[in-house]
Amino acid sequence: MTRVLPGTLGADGRPATLGVMGGGQLGRLFVQAAQAMGYYTAVLDPDPTSPAGLVAHYHIQADYLAEQGLAQLMQRCSAITTEFENVPATALYTLGAQRPVAPSAECVAVCQDRAVEKQHFIDSGVPCAPFARIDSAAQLDAAPASLFPGILKTARLGYDGKGQVRVADRAALAFAWDALKRVPCVLERRLPLALEISVIVARHADGACVHLPVQQNLHRDGILAVTQVPAPAVGPALQQQAIAAATQLATAMRYVGVLCVEFFILEDGSLVANEMAPRPHNSGHYSLDACDVSQFELQVRCLAGLPLAAPRLHSPAVMLNLLGELWFDAEGQESAPHWAEVLALPGVHLHLYGKASPRRGRKMGHLTVTAADPAGARAVALQAASLLGLPAF
Ligand SMILES: Nc1ncnc2c1ncn2[C@@H]1O[C@H](COP(=O)(O)OP(=O)(O)O)[C@@H](O)[C@H]1O
Ligand SMILES: [Mg+2]
Incomplete structure (x- = not known):
């Protein structure tokens, strides 16, 4: 993979440009990390108000498969990454024929399909939940009891x-499959979960891997709500097992870039892989404030072919997700949360993604609390949650 060194000027006299497919908050945080290192940035996203498009040097407003948009992105950029896994793999194949693209279309395609993803877990020797593909009425009837x-x-x-x-x-299954069209x-x-964790690894084109510390995650209504690092309820042996499994999953597909692997820890203490994201992850946002290298800087370094230094957690952290419902008062009227009270607490870092219209379940931002010790971070995060009207954890 070619190196795109920071600070080098292109033929047009401008710094080298790094591109990203997708303009959501993950793209925005990638763009900001790339800009901090002196790169120009380009975002391809059809939405004129996309969070990343608003802060990038170039915003190409086009559909992910539009030939002209992809051509413009290739023309602008020295290397291209993605910020969400549903960018059509065909678009990444097109880009990859002309420019370094990381992660590759092949790796993104594995993460785009749960059945292929689970097969990758099995092939890599990483346990996952027992499953069956349901692609036809015959497979539905044949699903094991x-x-x-x-x-x-x-x-x-x-x-x-x-x-x-x-x-x-089985009757409910037939009904559900109809409902899912x-x-x-x-x-x-369905497995008996004791808790959920995730591990973020970054793999360089030369095969070197680094990782962030294990994250312990709490979901509410299927959406990440709280991440705690260090993981309070996970022992060192299990943490090492999760890091080794995530590294193995990246290595086995010759992945280049940042990969997040979600795991379940079952009631009997065993570790089971759930799913992978071929990009930085919501559960890694704490790394912006609590680690000396963030998941977004790792993404920049992988994409540009720069050396990967092992990140170090310098402060225990708790991350609270800020969803759209916080922007409405008890009467359902729109009103911004009381940031001044929250920001008066020690070690609070507020990140808002620049989304204009709040909606229920929409990720508007996050808040990371750092402190000298885990108990301190948790205590302040609980105070912040209470001020914002979020449940305790
Ligand atoms: N096999 C399972 N057994 C028990 N709980 C599960 C299982 N699969 C998913 N869940 C729960 O549902 C949540 C969302 O599932 P996941 O597969 O991660 O989908 P998504 O892509 O929506 O994050 C998980 O974080 C977990 O809490
Ligand atoms: Mg998930």
Whole structure:
């Protein structure tokens, strides 16, 4: 992979440009990290108000498959990454033929399909929930009884708990598959979860891997709500096992870039891989304030072929997600949260993504609390949650 060194000027006299497919908050945080290192940045996203498009040097407003938009992005950029996994893999193939693209279209394609993703877990020797593909009525009838009670998930395009139905038995499964419009799905056995964690690894084109510390995650209504680091309820052996599994998953597909692997820890203490994201992840946002190298700087370094230094957690941290419902008062009127009170607390770092219209469940920003010790971070995060009207954790 070619290196795109920071500060080098192109033929047009401008600094080298790094591009990103997708203009959401992850793209915005990538753009800001790239800009901090002196790069120019380009975003391709059809939305004129996309969070990343608003802060990039170039915003190409085009559909992800529009030939002209892709041509413009290639013309502008020395290397290109992605910020969400549902960028059509074909667009990444097109870009990859002319420019370094990381992660590759092949790796993104694995993460785009839950059945292919689970096969990658199995092939890499990493345990996952027992599952069956449900692509046809025959497969529905043949689903093993051991998968009930289960969860039916669409194979593609699911996120934040969307595209999932819990099914108690075969009759419920048939009903649920109809409700999901009979698109290709996977049926997974519902597992007894003790808790959920994630691991972010970054892999360089030369094969070197680094990782962030294990994150302990709490979801509400299928959406990440709280991340705590260090993970308060996970022992060192299990943490090492999760880091080794995430590294193995990246290495086995010769992945280049930042990869997040979500795991379940079951009631019996065993570790099970759930899903992968071929990009930085909401559960890694704390790294902006609590680590000496953030997940977004790792993404920049991987994309530009720069050396990867192992990140160090310098402060224990708690991250609270800020969803759109916080922008409404008890009467349902729109009103911004009381930031002044929250920001008066020690070690609070507020990040807002520049989204104009709040909606229920929409990720508007996050708040990271750092402190000298985990108990201190938790205490302040609980105070912040209470001021914002969020439940305790
Ligand atoms: N097999 C399972 N057993 C128990 N809980 C599950 C299972 N699969 C998913 N869940 C729960 O649903 C949440 C969302 O599922 P996930 O597969 O991660 O989908 P998404 O892409 O929406 O994040 C998980 O974080 C977990 O809390
Ligand atoms: Mg998930």
